[in-house]
Amino acid sequence: GDSVTQMEGPxxxxxxxxxxxxxxxxxxxxxxxxxxxxxxxxxxxxxxKATKADDKGSNKGFEATYRKETTSFHLEKGSVxxxxxxxxxxxxxxxxxxxxLIWGLGTSLAVNx
Amino acid sequence: EAGxxxxxxxxxxxxxxxxxxxxxxISGHATLYWYQQILxxxxxxxxxxxxxxxxxxxxLPKDRFSAERLKGVxxxxxxxxxxxxxSAVYLCASSLDTIYEQYFGPGTRLTVT
Numbered sequence: 001g002d003s004v005t006q007m008e009g010p011x012x013x014x015x016x017x018x019x020x021x022x023x024x025x026x027x028x029x030x031x032x033x034x035x036x037x038x039x040x041x042x043x044x045x046x047x048x049k050a051t052k053a054d055d056k057g058s059n060k061g062f063e064a065t066y067r068k069e070t071t072s073f074h075l076e077k078g079s080v081x082x083x084x085x086x087x088x089x090x091x092x093x094x095x096x097x098x099x100x101l102i103w104g105l106g107t108s109l110a111v112n113x
Numbered sequence: 114e115a116g117x118x119x120x121x122x123x124x125x126x127x128x129x130x131x132x133x134x135x136x137x138x139i140s141g142h143a144t145l146y147w148y149q150q151i152l153x154x155x156x157x158x159x160x161x162x163x164x165x166x167x168x169x170x171x172x173l174p175k176d177r178f179s180a181e182r183l184k185g186v187x188x189x190x191x192x193x194x195x196x197x198x199x200s201a202v203y204l205c206a207s208s209l210d211t212i213y214e215q216y217f218g219p220g221t222r223l224t225v226t
Contacts, residue, residue: 043117
């Protein structure tokens with residue numbers, strides 16, 4: 001079945017460091033891919049998405065490119081801030097009429113000043 | 114626009130007790146989801162409603178969990194009786210329809226002792 005694998009955390013970085021959180025997927029068809037973020041004490045928020053191969057999603061300085069050849073959707077940011085500390089989830093939306101989300105386990109990011 | 118509301122935010126109960134969670138989705142959203150998020154894992158879909166009908170409840174432990182969405186708006190999720198392994202955050206999400214972005218509430222953190 002469809003699945004998402006993302007790198008384990010926690011990830012600890014200093015402010016202004018570069019961030020990459022790896023995400024790979026297994027799916028039939030052509031799923032849409034998402035990154036969600038969960039700030040402490042808050043609900044999940046959609047950070048960015050891509051709906052087809054070679055699409056690049058971007059938001060708040062974060063980017064991720066839908067790579068069909070490597071079945072990956074890695075999250076990147078060139079310079080992280082303390083306010084980026086959160087848990088990041090990669091997810092795919094299975095193709096079909098019922099767009100069920102399949103989730104990774106989440107990667108915790110802590111950014112130190 | 115008001116977001117997805119959930120209550121209570123926190124609940125502590127003893128095993129074998131019952132508990133209920135409430136969710137008020139974004140106005141006009143036809144699709145409502147309940148997820149269970151165990152610490153260190155991604156969300157697991159428990160049940161999906163389309164208006165007041167059930168679309169997917171394949172992962173709902175029906176011997177102890179029940180959910181309803183009367184009048185196609187608010188929803189309640191009940192656990193009776195609770196087990197220790199039910200300790201988790203219960204997330205409610207809603208979307209305009211099944212093919213649109215899901216918006217998440219802040220969640221209810223349940224601790225079963």
